[in-house]
């Protein structure tokens with residue numbers, strides 16, 4: 001790695017010099033040492049030994065991307081030669097975007113889709129993180145490790161922490177909205193909201209919450225929205241669906257504001273932007289007062305589970321056929337607000353249902369002291385990060401049943417029946433659990449399946465899982481199953497209708513060095529079976545094997561080319577392409593073929609409302625290297 005760096009190309013040095021010159025003009029701080037001798041030893045970090053790019057002293061140990069561009073466990077690394085930009089202000093970010101040929105906006109590396117996350121390196125690229133804004137680095141109260149989950153209803157637990165007044169989260173209680181900087185983590189946002197009491201106290205002291213949020217909350221809100229991160233809600237949908245407006249730095253360096261009212265087409269593109277349209281700097285999202293939520297846990301056998309899902313599927317299909325919204329809602333009632341854990345080696349399923357109830361005991365949990373932060377510098381070369389080492393336990397204990405039982409013990413508290421504030425009822429992965437789970441290296445995969453065939457798909461998967469090849473043997477953790485409503489975001493996984501999502505993890509590969517064939521066979525079924533036709537989660541693992549030659553026009557037939565039109569409008573010079581090979585937007589009009597990301601293609605097939613489906617046909621990609 002060091003050798004690679006030492007042989008850094010002339011191009012890289014040229015870019016560094018260019019950045020240096022321009023930044024010096026603007027009184028920005030790039031050290032000479034960094035440019036003259038771009039080796040790890042010359043990198044000046046924010047603080048000695050500080051490996052995280054978020055607030056120093058952040059409560060969870062794996063608090064962000066280290067100085068190497070990789071995921072949170074030091075896997076899926078980007079090329080050594082790409083740069084890390086750490087702007088401290090929007091102006092600085094705009095300058096970095098304007099002067100670079102290839103750019104990627106980044107959160108904290110809690111994704112597994114390297115090709116989407118890594119800045120394109122054809123011309124030395126730069127990954128620009130959103131977590132270093134000056135306001136974001138001011139000390140904030142952080143959830144305490146010990147008490148953040150233990151007793152969410154404990155009235156003795158500290159309440160209403162003091163966030164600095166310039167912390168970039170702004171609540172409008174009347175409008176029921178929150179505006180938040182993209183680099184704020186979802187955990188911080190939820191903690192802030194749940195303890196927020198505005199002057200009119202419209203939440204009656206209960207604080208506020210996002211209507212629906214994900215199981216994991218230590219990613220940035222900008223990164224979460226970019227990849228269509230979701231919890232389980234057929235009412236509110238994914239985080240992307242809850243955004244009311246975006247502010248973003250686009251390819252020409254300007255700062256744009258996009259709302260449903262001002263730019264309906266671009267808004268549908270921005271909702272799930274995959275970093276392809278610019279760098280989101282700020283979002284406005286819906287909020288609602290925190291309420292009490294009753295969580296009810298049922299334990300089912302696999303057979304009972306499939307029977308229940310089949311019933312839902314059949315009633316849903318007949319309600320859709322009748323065209324009755326009321327009937328659809330009634331059919332989906334059993335999965336409306338539900339999270340399910342399937343333990344394949346045990347043949348059992350936990351079905352947790354959530355129901356909002358009126359209860360005054362809605363208090364958020366503890367926060368403890370903050371730590372000082374330090375001034376940020378701006379552009380860096382990368383620094384090798386060892387990453388999470390193989391787990392001895394995972395390598396030696398091969399029994400899938402052992403691990404299924406073990407993980408069941410770990411998460412039992414997260415699923416226990418009871419009444420909790422939203423913030424605690426839905427968010428199951430606590431800060432301390434996050435620390436723990438980061439210790440074992442793994443890849444997380446997630447796919448979504450249309451509700452019309454979801455039960456049939458799982459039945460087929462179950463037959464293989466419990467059949468002669470015993471595919472259950474490749475699993476260690478339970479498979480989290482969730483439901484998300486249909487959305488209008490062009491690249492939303494649920495564009496076209498509601499879907500069942502299944503989250504699954506491979507803990508075998510990194511600790512044993514062996515390909516997890518049984519696990520990958522399950523993924524194959526999900527991707528290739530006609531009953532499943534699963535779409536891959538944009539931010540998760542499995543793209544190289546299960547998404548190679550991904551054909552957007554085939555997988556997102558109704559909206560892929562609409563996204564292509566937005567790409568040409570916001571990024572005509574293909575600055576935000578990352579390293580992924582799926583940005584092909586082909587169309588046909590009459591006998592003529594067009595590339596939508598060209599002036600001619602855009603003119604022939606795009607309107608201010610998006611792709612003209614009447615005039616043009618969205619076409620599959622022509623070539624595929626794989």
Ligand SMILES: Cc1cc2nc3c(=O)[nH]c(=O)nc-3n(C[C@H](O)[C@H](O)[C@H](O)COP(=O)(O)OP(=O)(O)OC[C@H]3O[C@@H](n4cnc5c(N)ncnc54)[C@H](O)[C@@H]3O)c2cc1C
Nearest residue numbers: 107108109110111215216219220222223229230275280539
């Ligand atoms: C342990 C764990 C559990 C998870 N659980 C869930 C879950 O419950 N539900 C779910 O749906 N997902 C889940 N995820 C996936 C995760 O939410 C996404 O991968 C998310 O994108 C990670 O956010 P990040 O801030 O780390 O972004 P990064 O990993 O840094 O970036 C991810 C992508 O978003 C783009 N991006 C990031 N920030 C911006 C920005 N400001 N503007 C434009 N583009 C940007 C990047 O270019 C990149 O393509 C989980 C991830 C982990 C690690």
